[in-house]
């Protein structure tokens with residue numbers, strides 16, 4: 047592929063939490079490729095300067111076009127203000143990257159209610175607050191690209207992150223539904239499960255991380271990952287997902303230690319109970335088949351799961367093996 051063949055000329059991108067970390071990387075790369083970028087972040091640096099201002103200064107310094115938004119993604123008013131600012135300044139919204147984030151880690155029974163609410167608000171609820179006002183614009187123009195930031199914590203689990211894992215898992219469900227609703231309107235929605243060296247975890251460590259990790263990593267920490275945590279690795283995929291060229295939707299991708307891979311929810315062929323009720327003992331007897339992952343499908347919508355079961359039942363009735 048020719049260098050820089052993907053561009054965002056004429057397009058407007060909103061990146062939340064873009065004052066540093068991954069979001070800043072996305073904003074810089076989008077701007078470098080011609081997008082006008084709304085850099086949203088409510089944070090301030092040690093010198094009191096707005097984090098979003100610093101990103102915008104970098105973009106402008108490189109010859110790009112960007113504006114600052116300091117509203118919080120955590121409220122409906124904040125989300126609307128971010129999208130309104132984009133329209134006021136640039137006249138349209140083509141891309142929304144829901145990226146802003148915080149951590150409030152702790153064991154499930156020790157989390158304070160405000161730790162739960164804050165994390166659900168910044169990650170899961172924020173995706174509604176920011177994406178909904180943009181959605182109607184995207185529908186009207188028949189085009190949009192939305193990225194939701196999920197996490198391996200939500201997909202696979204991590205001790206000490208009940209609030210965060212729930213929010214991130216919720217975003218994966220939201221992505222599935224929005225992809226289906228956006229289909230007829232040219233709006234593609236995908237999830238990213240990133241891993242990158244940022245400061246997000248600096249003030250909120252995982253409780254007893256290595257104690258719990260030892261269950262899965264009996265030989266100790268894996269080596270070789272540290273050098274592969276540059277945010278640019280994640281930006282390469284996210285920027286593609288935002289592009290006109292990308293026709294993927296309803297999918298999720300992990301970028302971890304330099305490995306790019308699709309993450310999916312599949313359903314095993316399982317065990318099809320004969321007509322009539324199944325007992326608890328029937329279920330226990332067939333657990334090996336119910337849990338067997340050697341044959342599975344990845345339904346693109348609820349309807350495909352139902353159709354798959356109907357197909358299995360038909361084959362069973364016809365005496366066709368499998």
Ligand code: NAI
Nearest residue numbers: 063067068087088089118119145146147197241242244246
């Ligand atoms: P970061 O801490 O460097 O950046 C997050 C930014 O969001 C900060 O600049 C912060 O000021 C901003 N922010 C926080 N609350 C906000 C609010 N209410 N409104 C607007 N902005 C707000 O973190 P990082 O690592 O770049 O994370 C970006 C996203 O990626 C987050 O959603 C995070 O959960 C996710 N993620 C990151 C991973 C990693 O390895 N760094 C792993 C998995 C997910």
